Amino acid sequence: MRADSASSATPGRPAADPPVRVFESQATAAAAVVDEIVAVLMACRAQHRRPVLALPTGGTPVAIYGELLRRQSEGLELQDLVSFNLDEFLDLPDGHPGSYRAWMRGHFHGPAGIAPAAAHFPDAATAPADYEAAIARAGGLDMAVLGIGGNGHVAFNEPGSAPDSRTREVRIEESSRRANAGLFASLEEVPARARTMGIATLLDARALRMVAFGAAKAEIVRRALEEPPTPEVPASLLRGHRDFRCFLDAAAASRLGGAKAG
Numbered sequence: 001m002r003a004d005s006a007s008s009a010t011p012g013r014p015a016a017d018p019p020v021r022v023f024e025s026q027a028t029a030a031a032a033v034v035d036e037i038v039a040v041l042m043a044c045r046a047q048h049r050r051p052v053l054a055l056p057t058g059g060t061p062v063a064i065y066g067e068l069l070r071r072q073s074e075g076l077e078l079q080d081l082v083s084f085n086l087d088e089f090l091d092l093p094d095g096h097p098g099s100y101r102a103w104m105r106g107h108f109h110g111p112a113g114i115a116p117a118a119a120h121f122p123d124a125a126t127a128p129a130d131y132e133a134a135i136a137r138a139g140g141l142d143m144a145v146l147g148i149g150g151n152g153h154v155a156f157n158e159p160g161s162a163p164d165s166r167t168r169e170v171r172i173e174e175s176s177r178r179a180n181a182g183l184f185a186s187l188e189e190v191p192a193r194a195r196t197m198g199i200a201t202l203l204d205a206r207a208l209r210m211v212a213f214g215a216a217k218a219e220i221v222r223r224a225l226e227e228p229p230t231p232e233v234p235a236s237l238l239r240g241h242r243d244f245r246c247f248l249d250a251a252a253a254s255r256l257g258g259a260k261a262g
């Protein structure tokens with residue numbers, strides 16, 4: 001499979017087809033995603049406004065945050081970023097180390113120097129409608145960066161999520177709870193409820209960048225990208241967005257037939 005290095009298309013440019021970009025490694029894919037994030041930061045600063053990003057947690061974005069921080073050490077400015085996380089657990093005590101807030105502080109917000117006031121989470125203290133209102137007040141999402149769950153979820157929009165869903169409380173599927181067990185001492189401790197941006201919240205972002213790594217994601221990536229869009233594979237609903245791109249390593253792309261690299 002050909003690795004794509006021509007990843008510098010103009011952010012915000014409408015895409016005729018959902019472009020799928022395949023890279024030899026996670027590191028090269030993450031660098032390409034970061035190129036696009038940096039282009040958003042630059043474009044927003046040129047317009048004298050703060051960049052507003054929807055950001056994910058999980059295994060997939062670790063390389064992306066690592067690359068952003070590496071570039072920060074070379075001079076990239078991140079401190080003006082306004083961050084809205086895709087989702088957050090309910091039913092955890094404040095400050096719990098398994099929360100996505102804690103994860104983000106450790107992996108990105110802390111080292112990047114992003115103030116807690118600019119790091120938003122759809123947590124128990126924030127009514128879902130207030131989260132949507134905060135995004136709107138910030139000017140809307142310039143870009144949403146997201147992974148895909150093994151069951152096709154995006155954020156915590158589990159299978160069955162409606163295309164017009166907004167920020168709301170959801171039940172976390174067992175497979176998704178298991179995928180999060182590493183954040184907790186045991187599977188029993190993983191909350192069963194979360195709050196998440198909805199599919200419509202994501203579709204309102206000016207750009208969507210979905211990222212998947214590893215062979216374990218290959219089949220759900222194929223379903224999300226190549227089968228008819230359906231709420232049963234929530235990620236497939238994002239293909240209707242005018243500026244949707246998917247960044248894959250070769251293993252995650254290994255079941256794709258129709259979609260071409262680059």
Ligand code: PGA
Binds near residue numbers: 058059149155179
């Ligand atoms: P992962 O999760 O990056 O940990 O695989 C992706 C997701 O559930 O969105």
